[in-house]
Amino acid sequence: MKLRLATLALAALSTTALQPAPAAAQECTVTIGSVVSLTGPAGRFGQAAAKSIELAFSDLNEAGGVVGCKIMADVRDAQSQGTVAVDAARQLVDLQKVPAIIGGIISSVSIPIVTSVTGPAGVVQVSPASSSPTLTTLAKEGKTGGIFFRTITSDALQGTAAAKYALDQGLKKIAIIHVNNDFGVNMVAEFEKAYGRLGGTITSTTPYNPNQASYQPEVTAALDGEPEALYLVAYPGDGTTVARTWIAQGGPAKFLLNDGMNAADFIQDVGPKYLDDAFGTSSGTTATPSTEYFCEAYNAFAKDFDCQAPAADRAYDAAAIVGLAVAIAGSPDKAQIKEAIPKVVDPAGETVHAGPDGFKKALELIQAGKPIRYEGVIGPVQFDQYGDITGPFRLWRIQNGEVTTVGEMSASEVGELKEQAGE
Numbered sequence: 001m002k003l004r005l006a007t008l009a010l011a012a013l014s015t016t017a018l019q020p021a022p023a024a025a026q027e028c029t030v031t032i033g034s035v036v037s038l039t040g041p042a043g044r045f046g047q048a049a050a051k052s053i054e055l056a057f058s059d060l061n062e063a064g065g066v067v068g069c070k071i072m073a074d075v076r077d078a079q080s081q082g083t084v085a086v087d088a089a090r091q092l093v094d095l096q097k098v099p100a101i102i103g104g105i106i107s108s109v110s111i112p113i114v115t116s117v118t119g120p121a122g123v124v125q126v127s128p129a130s131s132s133p134t135l136t137t138l139a140k141e142g143k144t145g146g147i148f149f150r151t152i153t154s155d156a157l158q159g160t161a162a163a164k165y166a167l168d169q170g171l172k173k174i175a176i177i178h179v180n181n182d183f184g185v186n187m188v189a190e191f192e193k194a195y196g197r198l199g200g201t202i203t204s205t206t207p208y209n210p211n212q213a214s215y216q217p218e219v220t221a222a223l224d225g226e227p228e229a230l231y232l233v234a235y236p237g238d239g240t241t242v243a244r245t246w247i248a249q250g251g252p253a254k255f256l257l258n259d260g261m262n263a264a265d266f267i268q269d270v271g272p273k274y275l276d277d278a279f280g281t282s283s284g285t286t287a288t289p290s291t292e293y294f295c296e297a298y299n300a301f302a303k304d305f306d307c308q309a310p311a312a313d314r315a316y317d318a319a320a321i322v323g324l325a326v327a328i329a330g331s332p333d334k335a336q337i338k339e340a341i342p343k344v345v346d347p348a349g350e351t352v353h354a355g356p357d358g359f360k361k362a363l364e365l366i367q368a369g370k371p372i373r374y375e376g377v378i379g380p381v382q383f384d385q386y387g388d389i390t391g392p393f394r395l396w397r398i399q400n401g402e403v404t405t406v407g408e409m410s411a412s413e414v415g416e417l418k419e420q421a422g423e
Contacts, residue, residue, distance in 0.1 A: 031074050032098055035092070035113060036077070036315075045260060047305070050073075051305060063363055078104050089118065101126075107186075114147075115144075136386050153390060177208060180207035198417070203225030211238065228254060230243075239261050243274075260310050279395075285378040288375045289375075347382060352365070
């Protein structure tokens with residue numbers, strides 16, 4: 001709540017018509033909108049992401065700001081609900097006249113924002129965590145207006161990576177319980193195709209709705225068929241209840257988990273002793289100097305979160321890319337920012353990194369009319385024509401209450417697996 005009030009207060013000081021000028025010459029603010037889930041099932045993700053956005057803009061301001069002005073975020077709570085998110089986005093676009101929005105965190109929030117608000121308005125939207133393949137489909141169908149970008153890989157790839165990883169860990173007969181929204185349905189669909197064709201057996205697939213008082217019926221249904229393990233596609237809050245119910249009803253303490261379940265709250269609330277045979281996949285990173293900088297800076301800045309928090313690294317890069325795009329555009333003009341986004345990660349540009357020093361170098365190169373290549377916290381990326389990125393997948397497990405990276409699967413390896421599976 002303090003974060004929202006602070007950002008709203010800053011938004012009241014923003015100007016809508018800004019011209020490039022030396023940083024000390026005028027007091028002005030470029031306001032970027034942000035719609036993230038600060039509450040609801042994805043609340044912890046959104047809180048971590050909001051801190052990352054705040055840190056990235058603070059670093060840009062320390063480096064001199066953009067177009068001669070400070071850059072600030074007007075952060076609104078999506079409450080993990082699409083209708084709430086759309087209302088928040090409309091306020092930012094229609095009333096605050098923001099030229100870009102960072103968010104949402106979950107696909108069921110990002111999709112209605114892009115189809116109802118940012119797409120029709122031509123306002124750039126960059127999501128750090130919405131991974132549904134539906135967003136790619138919308139772009140292919142021309143329904144996003146070319147304004148949607150994301151700093152996370154699509155579940156079309158992650159579901160395949162998870163299937164291979166599960167089999168490699170000996171999880172050959174598995175039940176699935178998943179959140180019944182666009183994210184959960186699409187992740188499971190990709191997993192099912194790959195897992196079955198690679199030799200695994202799915203005993204049942206059971207959807208659940210968020211915020212139920214009990215998940216006993218879903219767990220009872222999933223236990224039918226005597227599965228050896230559970231693939232749980234969920235958010236930490238609901239996922240904790242499902243996992244505890246699964247264990248209480250005698251389900252085997254072997255789990256495959258999605259990226260968002262890599263959370264300290266989930267581990268502590270379920271009980272570390274029940275999760276020593278828990279494995280998971282996440283959209284991975286290629287280490288750069290930005291990665292090292294972020295981990296140290298974020299841990300000191302965010303206090304209640306660490307740099308491994310889901311969505312934290314990708315939210316910093318989303319904010320950095322938006323801020324540098326404003327600098328390349330030369331003004332907070334939505335159309336020019338849209339054209340500038342790919343230029344931030346120009347493969348022909350001079351490499352720059354995260355943090356005040358890296359941003360200072362980037363801003364100097366931009367002012368000199370030279371191209372840049374931002375190699376961020378998640379590594380060097382490029383956006384394709386649909387606003388997607390490709391990248392590696394992190395393979396991890398939980399043991400003794402700690403999450404440990406045990407391997408990596410490249411995007412090319414996943415592509416080969418999809419071909420092998422006949423996709």
